[in-house]
Amino acid sequence: MSKPPVAPPPSTVAGPRLAARAVDLIREYGTGSSRVRALDGLSVDLVERRFTAVMGASGSGKSTFLHCLAGLDRATSGQMLLGGTDLGALDDAALTAIRRDRLGFVFQDGNLLPHLTAGENIDLAASLAGRRTDRAWRRELVERLGVADRLRHLPSELSGGQRQRVAVVRALLGRPDLVVADEPTGALDSESGAALLALLRACVDEFGQTVVMVTHDPSAAAVTDEVVLLRDGRAAGRVDRPTRRTVLERLGALATPAGVVA
Numbered sequence: 001m002s003k004p005p006v007a008p009p010p011s012t013v014a015g016p017r018l019a020a021r022a023v024d025l026i027r028e029y030g031t032g033s034s035r036v037r038a039l040d041g042l043s044v045d046l047v048e049r050r051f052t053a054v055m056g057a058s059g060s061g062k063s064t065f066l067h068c069l070a071g072l073d074r075a076t077s078g079q080m081l082l083g084g085t086d087l088g089a090l091d092d093a094a095l096t097a098i099r100r101d102r103l104g105f106v107f108q109d110g111n112l113l114p115h116l117t118a119g120e121n122i123d124l125a126a127s128l129a130g131r132r133t134d135r136a137w138r139r140e141l142v143e144r145l146g147v148a149d150r151l152r153h154l155p156s157e158l159s160g161g162q163r164q165r166v167a168v169v170r171a172l173l174g175r176p177d178l179v180v181a182d183e184p185t186g187a188l189d190s191e192s193g194a195a196l197l198a199l200l201r202a203c204v205d206e207f208g209q210t211v212v213m214v215t216h217d218p219s220a221a222a223v224t225d226e227v228v229l230l231r232d233g234r235a236a237g238r239v240d241r242p243t244r245r246t247v248l249e250r251l252g253a254l255a256t257p258a259g260v261v262a
């Protein structure tokens with residue numbers, strides 16, 4: 001007896017392999033009259049081994065999407081697929097395991113634990129997971145990000161930009177398949193921002209990782225392979241091989257009512 005056809009998981013669909021796919025994602029916060037729909041039927045494909053920027057006006061749902069993508073938040077409905085795994089179908093323990101094994105997340109504010117030194121923050125995930133740290137890779141990361149001399153300091157003794165860079169080391173140390181970064185250059189001066197973007201670029205080009213980054217900065221977006229635009233919690237087009245100029249144009253068009261391009 002022949003089995004009914006089963007849809008292939010996204011990572012085996014012909015064409016570029018997908019690192020992740022959002023399907024009709026809805027995320028609501030609050031109830032009743034205070035209910036906010038942060039994501040309103042968002043569908044997005046994220047191609048593996050590509051550097052993707054997520055852009056859109058303030059409040060368009062970028063951070064909410066990133067949190068769903070990284071398994072830090074659950075959608076109200078719709079699917080968030082990581083490879084072939086539907087994150088919404090996982091219990092908390094399985095979700096934690098995926099975050100630990102496959103994801104690196106850089107938060108807007110660094111999100112370091114205040115009572116641990118920068119170095120201890122960097123090593124915490126590996127030691128909790130009982131994993132051995134790749135010392136050479138750790139040394140390369142702290143040097144490339146310019147925090148080698150700050151590792152014995154508490155987060156409160158670091159600048160915002162240093163905290164951000166320590167958080168990047170922490171996120172990249174385990175060589176996760178998917179690196180998710182929420183405005184990683186937001187707190188950095190232009191030189192540190194450029195070094196960080198070059199490192200994220202290297203994650204894709206040299207190490208075969210997938211990077212997804214929320215940014216408001218068209219120059220940062222120009223370092224990526226592709227920009228996904230959001231508007232009012234929905235997909236509002238993409239910019240392939242973006243330049244600062246094409247990104248600015250598309251963001252400008254998005255700001256007008258007729259500007260949504262599928």
Ligand SMILES: Nc1ncnc2c1ncn2[C@@H]1O[C@H](COP(=O)(O)OP(=O)(O)OP(=O)(O)O)[C@@H](O)[C@H]1O
Binds near residue numbers: 029059060064
């Ligand atoms: N925890 C929450 N509780 C209630 N509303 C929320 C929550 N998180 C986000 N929102 C709302 O959802 C919408 C989308 O927010 P989100 O932070 O995803 O947007 P964003 O595009 O990342 O914005 P920004 O560029 O300003 O960071 C906004 O209207 C926001 O106020």
